[in-house]
Amino acid sequence: MFKRHGQPFTMPALGYGIAYDEARTIYPSGLPDGVEGEHYPAGTGPLFSVDGWAQLGITEEAGQPRPDDRYYWVRTQLPDGTWDAEAKALDDLRQVASDQVKQQRQASLDTFPKSSGVGEVYAENLKAAEAVKNGSGGTVIMRDGSTAEAFLGHMAVGMNIPVPAFAEYVLAENATAATKAREVEAEYVRLVYSFIPTCTFEQVQTVVDEYRGFCQERTA
Numbered sequence: 001m002f003k004r005h006g007q008p009f010t011m012p013a014l015g016y017g018i019a020y021d022e023a024r025t026i027y028p029s030g031l032p033d034g035v036e037g038e039h040y041p042a043g044t045g046p047l048f049s050v051d052g053w054a055q056l057g058i059t060e061e062a063g064q065p066r067p068d069d070r071y072y073w074v075r076t077q078l079p080d081g082t083w084d085a086e087a088k089a090l091d092d093l094r095q096v097a098s099d100q101v102k103q104q105r106q107a108s109l110d111t112f113p114k115s116s117g118v119g120e121v122y123a124e125n126l127k128a129a130e131a132v133k134n135g136s137g138g139t140v141i142m143r144d145g146s147t148a149e150a151f152l153g154h155m156a157v158g159m160n161i162p163v164p165a166f167a168e169y170v171l172a173e174n175a176t177a178a179t180k181a182r183e184v185e186a187e188y189v190r191l192v193y194s195f196i197p198t199c200t201f202e203q204v205q206t207v208v209d210e211y212r213g214f215c216q217e218r219t220a
Contacts, residue, residue, distance in 0.1 A: 001081040005057045008079045014042045024056060070096075071205055092203045098196050100208045105188040108215035112181050122174070128152045129170035132163060180218040187214055 007159045010028070018024055026047070027073030031037045038045075046052025053059065065080035067074050071093060075084040125157045128148035131140035137149035143149065149163055156166035191211060199207060 001061055001063045003059050003061060006100050008081070009058060011047060011179060016040055016042075016047065018056075026056070026194070068205070071201075087201060090133065090201055090204065093201070094196050097199075097207050099194050101188060101191050101211050102198070104208070104212050104215055107183060108184045108219050111219045112177055124151070125155075125205070126168045126174050129167040129174075132167035133171060137163070137167075138178065184215055184218055187211065 002011055004026075012026075012028040014028075015030055017027040017035070019027070019031065019035050019037035021037075025037075026037070027037075030039055035210075038183070040047070045060070046056055061081070063077070063082060066077070067083055067085040072087055073083040075086075077083050084203050124142060128137070128142060128151045130147035131137045132152060137152070138147050140148040142148060142151045152163050152166050152170070157167070158161045158168060161169075188211070193209060196204070196207060
């Protein structure tokens, strides 16, 4: 937006005039009869040059960004570039944030094994890996009737690594997934039951994005 001597100023869309008086009064529709000055066609003259702005005390300033509709009731933009807006009730915003954090928590936890079929595969892999790790891979019998060592052997071949190495891989993956899921859940509990109910207006505007980033780091 434009200002002249600190006050909002609207650039003329048509021809305009500038008086020869001390204030160099600007007439957006042209000089009135009897006023001495100079006429300029639309889009020309000192109002449309940087040097002219300096001579006339005109500056161009960035308008205030429109308040975020998620957090404000925005009515209209005022002549000085600010906005007529009212902050929404903090308790309502806290509830919205809490609901969104809950949704993000569910979406994140859904990236970990969820169905009974997938869960069973993970459980069997873990059982076999633990047996191999503790030296009972040749005696522990899996659901398909094979030993734990043979059970893991079929998959270890696919990765071209020995059975003990594959067992270590399964154990590490399981521990990592469990840790990440636990961190997602623990942060959810902290936010929804402790932080959000008492957070400030500024904090309620960032908490959901921050939790989303927290979860993405653990589910990538």
